[in-house]
Amino acid sequence: METQTNSRLAELYPMMRRIRTFEERVGELFVRGQSAGSMLHLSIGEEAAAVGVGAAMRDGDTFTTHHRGHGVFLARGADPRLMMAEIAGKETGYCSGKGGSMHIADMxxxxxxxxxxxxxxxxxxVGAGLAARHKRSDSVSVAFFGDGATGQGVLYESMNMAALWRLPVLFVCINNQYGMGTRIDNATADPDLYKRAIPFGLKGAAVDGSDVEAVAEIAGEMIGDARAGKPGFLVVDCYRFYGHARMDKSPYRDDAEESEGRLRDPVIKARETLISRGEIDGSSLDEMDQNIAAEMDATIDFAADAREPQLDSIFDDVYDPSTPPPESVRGRLARILGQSQ
Amino acid sequence: MGKTTYRDALRQALSDSMTTDPNVVLIGEEVGRYGGAYGVTKSLIDEFGPERVIDTPISEPSIVGAAVGAAMSGLRPVAELMYVDFIGMTMDQLANQAAKIRYMFGGQIGVPMILRTQGGTGRSAGAQHSQSLEAYVMHTPGLRLAMPATVSDAYHLLRQSLAQPDPVVFIEHKALYATSGELDDQTPVAPWGKAHVPRQGDDLVIVTYSRQLHYAILAADKLAKDGIEATIIDLRTLNPLDIDTIRTHVERCGHAMVVSEGVMTAGVAAELAARISEECFDFLENPVIRIAGEDIPISVSPLLETNSVPTPELIADAARMMRS
Structure with a gap:
């Protein structure tokens, strides 16, 4: 059977599946006791936000994410092996094992x-936007955060500054309905979050986070606007399929709500759409998914086998390497008490 | 360069740095058209334009946060926090972001920004505009901390701070802006991270910084009349801390006092005293004495305000008690 693989959706689907599968493997890494701790926040159910916005960005654009940011980083080109190694706290990881899941970065x-x-x-x-303006570069900087951040004053300060200075910035609120265990309607007086854009004169929009094509389309428009000095605030509405972090069994919400929320699955929806449009058949998608599963399976072994950090590195990178590192307690004891420990 | 003021020396340092390095930008409340709450940035907006001297809304966390992002994107921002008393507002961006980015990200990038601010007593500014909060900064690994006491250091320490690869909190003293002195803009008294010893005597060491340097000098002048000769160490930076210079002089004199305007308990003076006690124990003839701010808020009343922090008389009295 002939398949047509050049539609936007067909291009976006594999990355959503890669994110989904990667995060399932993060869960396995934890169950196997090979993650560094349990502070692992999965974005399963939110893949369209990462992939739709990520696809609208260009090389040279910059971004920050929240603690639930694996998907966004993958969508912007991260190597899942180096991510998994970082999540395992290994020297091979993106941040030499010092950052982990919640502090991953790659300049x-x-x-x-x-x-x-x-x-x-x-x-x-905001600072990245100022720098882009200063250097006459056309890069955009995107802040990804959750609905929980709409409770923070710093968001509104930054929205105001971006609008005031017409910076090339996009604020992307991935509204998964929960800040930890508190549902958005218990945390805010008006859950129509896109309206927060209005008082600052930012372009505001909300989009269905189960529809990656819709996310990519609106994100493309808004990033184009941002590049032209018209910053925006985009809310991607989705549902957090699992608990806040790995230890959270979500006792604060009922099964019926979860079942209904999980129906809004951007990966399944994309798959069904591809099949119903006749773009890719089910067996081709199965094969693609299996290849992705093999790729992501390999990340676990890669992370497990990766080098541990050297203990000596504990004092590295507090300050620039051209300056002396902090003195260790043992070093100071030896010096003062004249005994080698 | 001749005689100038602490305020004008700071402005000259900013102007010279901005001329030399097009990536230096100023960002903060009232830094532009108003010229800075204490006049430090006066007229710089005319010289460098509003894209490099950026007036902001009253949004301290995002001022510091924007400086963090700008520093990660190739600029060298100098953010201004109008009073150090507002540092609590910014502590997330300062302590969780600026201070930790290099380490958390495995050394991929540093945050070469300056946070300029001012603190201290002397203007009846009250409990929320008169504090000395350098201990908050010194307690956070990853942040450098510079506190100029003199006209020369207002210039040179700021220029040195602007050459650092890591975030520097630069705390001026509000009572020093109008003080004047000679500035040789070619020759700092010491390199970055090294203390200066403006007075050398054999009887005790006074370790201090910022405005208390001047009080220590006044006290030392009085003590000299009583035959007590003090060494005075102006630390200039609290991170890095020049423990070598402190040790050299304390080992020589055997008596050490630390003087700080910040409150005593768990403060900079406590840290300095602990270091000296550990490093120089065999040479000390007295306990290391802390002369620090009282453990109270600062009053508006000039009488109460003056007596909330060390005075030259208190420093001199303490020295006499140590040497009696």
Whole structure:
């Protein structure tokens, strides 16, 4: 059977599947006891936000993410093996094992950093936008954050600055309905979050986060606007399929809600659409999914086999390497008490 | 260059750095048209334009956060925090972002930004505009901390800070802006990270920084009349901390006092005293004495304000008690 593989959806589907499968493997890494800790926040159900917006960005654009940012980083070109190694706390990982899931970054791909402080990475894009303007570059900087960050003042400060200075910035709120265990309607007086754009004169929009084509389309428009000095605020509505972090069994929400929320599955929806449009048949998609599964399976072994950090590296990179590292407690003891420990 | 003021020396350092390096930008409340709450950035907007001297809304966390992002994107931002008392507003961006980015990201990138601010007593500015909060900064690995006491260092320490690869918190003293002195803009008293010893005596060492340097000098002048000769160490930077210079002089004199305007408990003076006690224990003839701010808020009343922090008289009295 002939298949047509050049539609937008056909291009976007594989990355959504890669993110889904990667995060399932992150869960396995944890179950196998090979993750560094349990502070692992999965974006399963939110893949269209990462892939739709990520596809609308260009090389040279920069971004910050929140603690639930694996998907965005993959969508912007991350190597899943180096990500998994970082999540396992290995020297081979993106941040030499010092950052982990919540602080992953890669300057080469424009990832200015995942952030474990809710809203903490948002003002960085204002600075990146100022730098782009200063250097007459046409790069855009995108802040990805969750609905929980709409409770943080720093978001509104940064939205105001971006609008005031007409910076090449896009704010992307991935509204998965939950800030940890608190549903958005318990955390805000008006859950129509896109309206937050209005008082600042930003272009605001909300889009169905189960529809990656729709996300890519609106993100493309808004990033184009941002590049022209018209910053925006995009809300991608989706549902967090699993708990806040790996240890969270979501006791604060009922099964009926979860079942209904998981019906809004951007990966399944894309797959069914591809089949119903006759773009790719089911067996070709199965084969693609199996190849992705093999790729992601390999990340677990890669991470498990990766080098541990050297203990000596513990004092590295507190300050620039041209300056002396902090003195260790043992070093100081030896010096003061005159005994080698 | 001749005689100038602490305020004008700071402005000259900013102007010279901006002339030399097109990536230096100023960002903060009132830094542009107003010229800075204490006049440090006066007229720089005319010289360098509003794209390099950026007036902001009253949004301290995002001012510092924008500086972080700008520093990661190739600029060398100098953010201004109008009063160090507002540092709590910015602490996430300062302590969780600026200070940790190099380490968390495995050394991929540094954050070469300056946070210029000012603190201290002397203007009846009250409890929320008179504090000395350098301990908050010194307690955070990853942040450098510079505190100029003199006209020369207002210029040179700021120029040196602008050459650092890591974030520097640069705390001026509000009571020093109008002080004047000679500035040789070619010759700093010491390189970055090294203390300066403006006075050398054999009887005790006074370790201090910022405005208390001047109080220590006044006290030392009085003490000299009583036959007590003090060595005075102006630390200039608290991170890096020049423990070598401190050790050299304390080992020589055997008596050490640390003087800081910040409150005493768990403060900079406590840290300095602990270091000296550990490093120089065999040479000390007294406990290391801390002369620091009282453990109280600062009052508006000039009488109460003055007596909330060390005075030259208190420093001199303490030295006499140590040497009696």
């Amino acid at each position: 080469k791909l424009g990832h200015l950093g995942a952030n474990a402080i809710v809203g903490g990475g948002i003002p960085s894009v």
